[in-house]
Amino acid sequence: MRVVGVSTQQFVYLASERKKFYVNEILVIEDPDLGKLRGVVIEAKAINRYLPLSFEKGTVLDQKVFDSLTRLGFNLADEEVNIAYVRLLDTAALPVKVGSPARVPTFPEVADLLVRQTPDKGLILGEIAGSEALGTLPPEYSNLYCLLENTGPVMGKGVPFIFDYRSMADYPHIGIFGGSGSGKSFGLRVLLEELMAKKIPCLVFDPHGEMEFSEPYPGIPKEIARDYRDRYLSLKIGDEVGIRFSELTTPELVSLLNAISSISESMESAVEALFEPGKDSEVTFGEKIKALLEALENEKLYKGPVPDYLEGETLKRHLFVREIYEKYGYRVNQYQSLKGILWRFESLRAKNLFAKSVAIAQEALLQRKTVVIRGNLSLLKIYSAYLLRKLYYARRNYVDLRTFGETGEYFPPFFIVTDEAHNFAPKGEKETPTRRILREIAQEGRKYGVFLTLATQRPALLDETITAQLSTKFIFRTVRATDISTIREETDITGEEAAKLPYLPSGLAYISSAWIGRTVPVKIRAAHTKSPYTENPFDELVEKTSVASEKLLATLKKFLPIRTTSLNALLPYIGDELGREISYDEIIAFLNDQVEQGVFVKIDHGPFGFEYVLKE
Structure with a gap:
């Protein structure tokens, strides 16, 4: 490898007849002065005399550069020459000398x-990627991870990519972009495993049910394998985790209703008037709305004297509706707004x-x-807006109090x-509760x-501010x-x-x-745990069909x-044996x-149809 063409204090060309260059590769140039x-290589090409080379910034290898290659001993007429456009990581005091190895x-x-x-x-x-060419590494950087090959996990030989999570105090937030099958979800799993290993608290929203870490990945050597079962907790919305209604603030309830479907200003005003934080339960709040709707449907009945014919439970209900109407009716009197609130509230329940x-x-x-x-995506979108706000402000309030010397x-x-x-957090003009807090x-x-x-397959659809x-950014195949x-x-x-x-x-x-400060190509290591959905769907199809057929x-x-x-x-007797209904056509096809x-053997009995018997 030698420096060719025109060089500067920041950029040089390198040429080699044998070595293939790859982008982001680091090389050492030995200038005699x-x-x-x-x-670092920022462009890599293979050329001959008949293929002129153009680089991104318009730099062209003209005839003078080809002549310099010839003078340096490169045979452009008969052999392919590999060219690298290299950016120096530290600006040189003088332009690099042409011909430097x-x-x-x-x-x-x-x-x-x-x-x-x-x-x-x-x-x-x-x-x-490509760092295995650097030779033997010090012991502290060796035997730390496996890579996935066709034969299974194999110990990595290159330089490990070690992400300094502490640097996020200055350079916050990570984006993981890649299309289906690119390894995006696998990379997300590896990142979470590493965060769990360091015991860094994480809140993960899992719309696909993939983020389980109890099943070890087969073939990972014991010396680097880890057990994460006591490092995470998987919680299903509605079963293990939810929202205690009595702990809701008015803005939180408004946000939840808005997450079901956007609410109007009149709806928000109605919620603010009706909801009593700390006092209302989901039952009492719902009953208030229903009572007020009932009163608005027949205002004359509840404005006049109590009818004499009412008694028992009917009278009790009438008095309750009248009480709610007298207390809130002058502030909340838009029937359609109340209907909208009730629909959203019942959807949450x-x-x-x-x-x-x-x-x-x-x-x-x-x-x-x-x-x-x-939880499914729609439920996660509703719940995450509440949970993110609650936990983020729990942290924020603690830090703010500490900043001012309070406990x-x-x-x-x-x-x-x-x-x-x-x-x-979708891009667009329409505001959503989750996007607002994110x-x-x-x-x-x-x-x-x-x-x-x-992580997303569609970075173009992600909110631009975020x-x-x-x-x-981790950028997979896109x-x-x-x-x-x-x-x-x-x-x-x-x-x-x-x-x-x-x-x-x-x-x-x-x-x-x-x-x-630069882009680095990285082969994501083999995960220590297995996703519950790693089975090939076609293997699943064969397996399920086989079981059903047997x-x-x-x-x-x-x-x-x-x-x-x-x-x-x-058919009814066969269905009873199978535990399901089965049709004539399904049995005949089988x-x-x-x-x-x-x-089986199929025997033709002419006008009396066919008969199926076991083959002897």
């Missing part, structure tokens, strides 16, 4: 660039949202555990992690030690042009790197971080021989399939 200079560095020469934190104080996320409290989640975070909140109830710093982030955390959470990790606050354009605007990846995004292999990510075959054998003319009469496989 300037000494050792380190640079270059080489792959040893680990000690670039350790300060590749490793910014020790393994015990950082998150081991994978291997820096139907989701069993008020059956539990957040206490178990709060306690787990105080114990420095990861709390996984499970408050302790709540720890924590991470907020979610997949499908564009559903929680935007606030994105802008101010760093001061309070609350950090976002947002995207701009993500100091670190296909859509709009998403690639968003990524280019928000990171420092080059045009060549962006062009590779649709073709990145699964599990390889470009990690672009203000903390690092059960049907065993059942039909009890009714042999089976004649088509009498099969309809047998019997014909078994005939093809040589299990």
